Amino acid sequence: VGGPAMRASQEDFANAMSQVKLLKKDPGNEVKLKLYALYKQATEGPCNVPKPGVLDFVVKAKWDAWNALGGLSKEAARRSYVDLVSSLSASSSGRATPAADGKRADSDHVLVTSEDGITAITLNRPTKKNALNTQMYHDIMLALKAAGKDSSTITVLTGSGDYYCSGNDLSNFKDVPSGRPEESAQRSAVLLRDFVDCFIDFPKPLIAVVNGPAIGISVTLLGLFDAVYATDRATFHTPFSHLGQSPEGCSSYVFPKMMGPSKAAEMLIFGKKLTAQEAFAQGLVTEVFPDSTFQKEVWARLKAYAKLPPNSVRISKQLLRSQEKERLHAVNAEESRALQERWVSAECHDAIAAFLSRKAKL
């Protein structure tokens, strides 16, 4: 993936830096800080300058924003910068944006809260069943990097509304510049790989609170969580073949180990949808709760876990993960490569076109 993607990205980055000066609307301090942080990370790498004094408000805010990006790669920072500028330019010129719902894609779709020793990352795009658009992948990565370094003991991923997540936003495929599908597939494969790497490397316990149906990448990633609590209303569906695609999130390795090869094949090759109880029986879900008491019971449990000594919990998590880490990174790279090819296939294009023209639904 190295050369061409990197050069294209640097060119895009230079264009984005020029575009940012031409914005008609002031994007506000929060966005400006984000732009600053991504710029610094993209050009200088992780923040390693000394922390400024608390009274130096502006410098401290800038330092915090940069430092929150943790070890995000320069390449990923460049891409996030380019995506952010492009969504700002679109909204300031009134053009349509890459977001599927026509609104500017920003961190409104990924909420982060931190209290009682728990950092919660909430997918907040309920009108689209929390489908993941490109900006959300970037926002989740940023949120995970920050959560990995904050003072919380555990991190939770959940969804707002009736779905946990309907997987990749299939409208992402609409934004391919004409004549450049290969380039776009390559960029998406890099993003996918970086995204899944964040889950593989996450340094403290990561818990999924599956508040409703889960589809696609939101299911496969569950194999990289330390615990998965689900409402009995949740279902688990990986319709990759129906979409002309192939598994990701390390599921091609983790699922067969977890549930045995034939049950994994039913899900990942034939797209069998599991109920919450079935997913529990296969080891994908840790525990299922009645929907009526789900939130109350799960959050009470999480608050108790979050009171455990944070360093001990973190070290145990890392020990459990360390045996498999290298292997998981290799699997992630392989799955991302396979998907890069799938995304330019006729099988995939036909399936996505059918969904987008509302002919097909799962």
Ligand SMILES: CCCCC/C=C/CC(=O)SCCNC(=O)CCNC(=O)[C@H](O)C(C)(C)COP(=O)(O)OP(=O)(O)OC[C@H]1O[C@@H](n2cnc3c(N)ncnc32)[C@H](O)[C@@H]1OP(=O)(O)O
């Ligand atoms: C960096 C790239 C990484 C890529 C990694 C790859 C991952 C692979 C996957 O994740 S594969 C899974 C992809 N997901 C799907 O195929 C789900 C598609 N959605 C549906 O089949 C249905 O919408 C549903 C079953 C989730 C829900 O059906 P329901 O009838 O209850 O509701 P609606 O269909 O009316 O949905 C409400 C609006 O939400 C939009 N929407 C839902 N899911 C997606 C999605 N994944 N992508 C885009 N849009 C989605 C839906 O179109 C409706 O929008 P509208 O109100 O504007 O019509």
